[in-house]
Amino acid sequence: MLHLFAPYWGARKRWRAWLLVLLWLAITLGSSWLYVRANELTGELTDALLARRWDVLKKVIWMTIGVGLMVGALGVVRTAIIDLIDLDWRTWLSNHYLEQWFSSNAYYDIDPDGALSNADQHIAEDVRLFANSSVVNISNMINVIVNIVAFTAVLWGLSGTLTIPIGDGSLRIPGYMVYVALLYNLAYLMLVHWVGKRLIVLGMKRQTVEANYRYSAMQVRENAVQIALYGGADNELQRLRRRFAKIRDNVLATVARNAKLEMTRTVYGHLFAVLPTLTALPRYFAGEITMGGVTQAVGAFGQLSASLGYFQESYKSFAMWLALANRLRDFSWAINKAQARPNGFTVARASQDGIHSSVLTLRTPDGDALADVAPLQLAAGSRTLVRGPSGTGKSTLLRTLAGLWQHGAGTVTLPAAARIMFLPQRSYLPSGTFKAAMCYPMMPDQFDDATCRRVLDACGLGGRITSLHTRDNWQQLLSGGEQQRVAFARVLLQRPDFVFLDEATSALDPATEARLYEALINELPDTAIISVAHRTAVAKYHDDIIELVPSAAQAA
Structure with missing residues (x-):
């Protein structure tokens, strides 16, 4: 002790x-x-x-x-x-x-x-x-x-x-x-x-x-809609009963x-x-x-x-x-x-304009090969689409460039003062005021209400303009499509130098998806966009395409 x-x-x-x-x-x-x-x-x-x-x-x-x-x-x-x-x-x-x-x-x-x-x-x-x-x-x-x-x-x-x-x-x-x-x-x-x-x-x-029992119950509460749509009530009931059975056995042994x-x-x-x-x-x-x-x-x-x-x-x-x-x-x-834990990637900051990398070898946490990526040069204002079959490491590549992945080998050099944002398929929305959720991770008092309303309207969230100071559990209240639009509103508010979009429009219809990409391009012309998306229509908003193929070890 x-x-x-x-x-x-x-x-x-x-x-x-x-x-x-x-x-x-x-x-x-x-x-x-x-x-x-x-x-x-x-x-x-x-x-x-x-x-x-x-x-x-x-x-x-x-x-x-x-x-x-x-x-x-x-x-x-x-x-x-x-x-x-x-x-x-x-x-x-x-x-x-x-x-x-x-x-x-x-x-x-x-x-x-x-x-x-x-x-x-x-x-x-x-x-x-x-x-x-x-x-x-x-x-x-x-x-x-x-x-x-x-x-x-x-x-x-x-x-x-x-x-x-x-x-x-x-x-x-x-x-x-x-x-x-x-x-x-x-x-x-x-x-x-x-x-x-x-x-x-x-x-x-x-x-x-x-703790396991409480966590399982919390998962049911947070994913109630998906469980209902799948008709998974019986499955969840049995899972919680199994977890509680372990509590009961422990208590009986203790008694x-x-x-x-x-x-x-x-x-x-x-x-x-x-x-x-x-x-x-x-x-x-x-x-x-x-x-x-x-x-x-x-x-x-x-x-x-x-x-x-x-x-x-x-x-x-x-x-x-x-x-x-x-x-x-x-x-x-x-x-x-x-x-x-040793990091196979070297991520550094230097006085340069864009993101540069050596050959990147992407691996799973177990060491299995995903893909080998040729050297990259992502300049300011560039728009790059990452494509490839499932399992080739598209999301992993974005996490590597953002400095969040350790499994593999290679070097990534980021601009010294660059501001980077990462939009996953499902963004985190903290409970509290809606303004705090859309300004995250920055503080809500860093943006005035007028700017927030303008951005909401640009992202198709005009119906939420009156909710800026309303408190709620937004992660549960908003639909998947609304959550993704809030994530884009964050980008327009915080104006990063590089934004990584990992299936960030997967829950949106094509018209809304087009509206959001056009808003990014028009309002942030100097922001580099790096996207992972399966829809072919997204390609027209990008100048370059990176095609990932399975590594030789994975193919074998």
Whole structure:
């Protein structure tokens, strides 16, 4: 877990977090002292009752009430401090993983590689649970350690020395009740670990199967129209049932394991319930301590056992904590793997007017050959159409020129200050205002409303002019053809130097397709257009054609 702790707690700017930790430690030490004092008052109360000392009894009762109020007040402050540390650490971890996820296109490279599923859940859910589990478990452990030290000292003093006659001599064991408590809880911990260690694996699996189920349900929601058109409701129902069956199996296995763990705790606790009293009786019968002393010794034994028993009582929590740490470790590993993956293409920027390339060898992620592309020279304002049979790498060529493909070999040189836009067959439309969706990835305040309305009209979206500041889930609301027209509106707004169109008009009728290409050519005469399209009518809007043919290795 060190890689999850060190970057945050070792940073110089974490002085506020450390200040909160120091304040929390001071409160913890104060609370521990109050618990020790409360145990002493319990003994004094017992002796006062036995001696019928009503004056002493009233004093002890008021002192006990005061100690209880102080413990409660400190507990409230301590909880608030823990919550603040939890929030600060979660904020840092979220930003840390978000930066890693988006750096060097790791968010794009992880999924195609299949190295990790549900990356979003690692950031949104696992980070939250890990930060909370870490703060709660560590604070509890420190609190437990403080109480162990305090009540070990108390119990050692109350135990005195146990003398065991052996033949003509004797064996003297000072602080014998401490040893009994340690042996009792050590055996308890070993037994709990043996029974409950399977919970770590089950905890990791639960996070995965829950995320897979949510993701499948989200896919149904996002693709409801296509599923309905295919008549795929039964298929999706069975798929979700299979995913949920894995959740059910995991929960049942966890319930069974928890039942075994609880049974172990219950049986062990009842078998040794009288152990504290039995260990204190030798000194009481020897007249070395009063009944109040027995009460204090039993209370100290119980407090020490409760503190030592925290580790076995919290075994499930520790198991889940470790499972979350392992998932975040896997997430970091997947990001590092994606970032460290060798790129067969060299993509550079230089002071030049167009895009130049060497011979480009395009391959699949598995290394299978797609096509060999002759050297390219795409000048500013040029219009190039990429054609070829399916599977020859037309889309892959565009991704390579945009610097998004790593599998293959060759060199691509881009103009130093060139602005490039890539229009896939289905463009991403973020939820929010319609203006924000059409201006993406730039901010909506970078364009005035009048310009946006003019562009919408040019792209055949006049009906959306009044929706500029309407908020909705546009990815779901707009049809495929409307989404493609929004993508063209983005190009007309942002006026890039190069625009790659990957089947960007596949959902449009020929008349609308012609209107959009003509709008690009008329309004952006200096923008180079590189298109992938199957319709022959698109060819008239391009000056050059690149014909891709299967590579010799693929043909063979």
